[in-house]
Amino acid sequence: MKDTVRFGEYTLSGGILWLLFSCFITLVVLLNGDGFTLSGAVELWTGWFQPLINVSKNSTINTLLVAIAVVLLFLTGLLLDLLSQHYFSLLEAIYFRHWIIKEHRSWMDGLMAKHPQFIQQDYQRFLEEPVFNWRHPTTQRCRQCYRYNKLRAFMTSYILINAGSSSHSELMNQLNLWRTSRSISMSMMLFCALLFIVNLVEGSQWMIFISSILIPGLLLTSSLAISKRMFSRMCMSLFALLYAVEREDN
């Protein structure tokens, strides 16, 4: 069941990236040609898939094509997950350190003090040191992201070991949802970067401003907002379960 969920997540996020990329190519081709029309877009897409439709009349090749497509989507989703982990861990570490953990310090300090060998030192340093340092930006970022990932892994493991199976499914649902939304946000971010770089329309400054700055900017903001919202929800569940498990242990 878990493997199927993971497979579905990766395939979905990979599919969204390919869809956005296809939309981008369609916009570039049509806006540089006769202009964007729905019939033109349909004609372009039919042209792309026509060779595949011709080849796939043979059932063996059809199965092979489907298998290749699924593997491609899965791989894209996997790469997106790895990329998003790298990109978003900085933002998550900042949000986690400045807003989320401060609310829970009164009882989190006690929990961390119970495990000095594994987590306490990293927890203290994560709270004391800044996430961003102008002198050593990459090193400091890596250190703080490592501490944040270790802390989150510890919290998740603590819940999974000490809580009942009903809590597991709730937590896993939130974690899966957050991971998928992060991958989707990553693909939207890449799409926005392409829109920023490639100027699609020609004409007045306002037209260029709207197409190259305003629309990608709004898309980027909304994708970051979705990602933040999902992260916040996941953290809420994580801390609620951790608090309940910790009280039960005491």
Added chain:
Amino acid sequence: MKQLFLALVLLLLFSNQAIAENETDIIEESDNNTVLVVTSGCVGGAIIGTAIPIFGNIAGCVIGGFASWWYND
């Protein structure tokens, strides 16, 4: 303060916008469009460069701006 900064950036971007009445105006408008396109390319490149703080942002901004200018040209 942030709104003021944004307003200033927008004002700078559009301050030289002119209605193309003669050849000089057309050249000026074209230059302004290039500035806008390169700016957006810089932003896009800097977003991708976030993977490596500071250096990645700067390199991304330069490469994005250049790619944008090259594509527009």
